[in-house]
Structure formats: C-alpha cells, structure tokens
Amino acid sequence: NRLVLLISGRGSNLQSILNACQSGQISSTEIVCVISNRAEAPGLAVAIQAGIPTQVIAHRDYASREDFDAALRRSIDAHHPDLVVLAGFMRQLTAAFVSHYLGRMVNIHPSLLPAFPGLHTHARALEKGVCWHGATVHFVTPELDAGPIIVQAAVPVLATDDPASLAARVLEAEHQIYPQALAAILSGRCRLEAGRVHWSTPL
Ligand code: GRF
Numbered sequence: 001n002r003l004v005l006l007i008s009g010r011g012s013n014l015q016s017i018l019n020a021c022q023s024g025q026i027s028s029t030e031i032v033c034v035i036s037n038r039a040e041a042p043g044l045a046v047a048i049q050a051g052i053p054t055q056v057i058a059h060r061d062y063a064s065r066e067d068f069d070a071a072l073r074r075s076i077d078a079h080h081p082d083l084v085v086l087a088g089f090m091r092q093l094t095a096a097f098v099s100h101y102l103g104r105m106v107n108i109h110p111s112l113l114p115a116f117p118g119l120h121t122h123a124r125a126l127e128k129g130v131c132w133h134g135a136t137v138h139f140v141t142p143e144l145d146a147g148p149i150i151v152q153a154a155v156p157v158l159a160t161d162d163p164a165s166l167a168a169r170v171l172e173a174e175h176q177i178y179p180q181a182l183a184a185i186l187s188g189r190c191r192l193e194a195g196r197v198h199w200s201t202p203l
Pocket residue numbers: 007008009010011012013014043087088089108109110171174
C-alpha cells in the first residue's frame with residue numbers, strides 16, 4: 001500500500017504512523033510522500049529524517065482555494081496513493097477535491113465528534129465542562145469534520161486541566177487510534193460504502 005500524508009505542523013501523528021509502518025502494525029505499507037502547505041512545518045524534518053520524500057505546496061502561492069487544491073491534487077495523484085492521510089493538515093479543502101478522494105482520504109480530529117468540530121477543541125471542551133473528551137478518525141467528506149466515523153478514543157477531563165494538558169492527553173490517544181484505523185482500512189477490514197463505514201470484521 002501507498003500512503004500520502006498531508007501535514008501543516010509538528011508531525012507527531014506522522015511519526016506514530018511511520019512507527020506503525022516500521023513495526024508492522026500497518027503491514028506492507030509505505031509512506032511515499034509527505035506534503036506540507038507550510039515550508040516551516042517541523043513535521044517535514046520528521047519525514048526527511050526517515051528518508052521519506054517531502055514536498056511543500058504553499059497555499060499562499062495560489063490565488064484561490066481552487067487553484068491550491070488543483071495543485072495539491074496533481075502532486076498527490078502523481079504518487080498513486082491508496083489512501084490520503086490528513087495528519088494535522090490545517091487547510092479546509094474544496095468539495096471538488098474531497099469528492100475526488102471520497103473513501104480514500106481520512107482525517108484525525110482532536111475531539112469526540114460530532115462535538116467540537118473546527119478549531120480550539122480543547123479550550124472549548126473545558127469551557128463546556130465536559131467530563132470526557134478525545135479524538136476521532138473519520139473519512140473526509142465535504143462538510144468540515146463531519147465525515148463517517150471510523151474510530152474514536154475518549155480520555156477523561158481532569159479538574160486541573162488547562163488546554164495544553166488536555167491536548168497532551170488527547171494526543172496520546174490520537175497516536176493510538178490513527179495507526180489502528182489505517183491498519184484496518186489498508187487491510188480491507190474497513191471501508192466507506194454508500195456513505196457509511198462498513199466493517200467486515202470489527203476492530
Ligand atoms: C493533532 O491534534 C490533530 O488532531 C490536529 O492537529 C494536531 C496535529 O498534530 N488536527 P501533529 O502535527 O500530528 O503533531
């Protein structure tokens with residue numbers, strides 16, 4: 001299997017997926033390219049360190065979302081991936097782009113969707129006073145953070161939490177569930193079918 005990962009930042013999910021490919025948790029799979037929309041994304045160094053080809057497609061270089069997405073699509077498709085993995089990729093994608101990869105593109109979001117789509121999820125969870133928070137892996141559909149859910153992990157919210165401590169607890173869960181979800185999809189156990197997630201054997 002061939003994966004293309006899209007990142008914008010730190011790259012800790014990239015690292016966890018890379019580890020899973022190397023350990024065999026995700027079997028027979030190669031990350032063929034890591035693409036960032038920001039040249040300064042620290043995650044690029046994670047990829048380079050691992051010998052993975054990287055590419056920067058800076059959204060600022062394009063006049064419109066459509067132009068940026070078209071360039072992104074050309075680059076991704078040149079690598080013939082089986083799956084496109086958004087790993088901390090912080091740009092909204094156009095419906096045309098998303099439709100092209102329907103069932104072949106997944107995202108991880110730092111909340112228990114459908115709660116807290118969008119940004120600043122940890123601060124918003126604390127503000128609401130929820131007792132449980134977490135992370136969600138989902139297939140990407142045109143509506144932001146609303147695609148069919150593949151795997152979730154919940155973590156407790158502690159009285160002493162601030163957004164940073166809560167984010168760190170959620171991030172550990174992300175590093176568990178993203179490789180699990182990718183392994184399930186790439187082995188054919190889980191797929192998107194008629195707008196729903198279908199499991200041949202449960203996780
Ligand atoms: C993660 O919390 C992810 O859920 C969110 O952005 C963060 C990316 O972290 N979308 P990293 O770049 O993978 O370390």
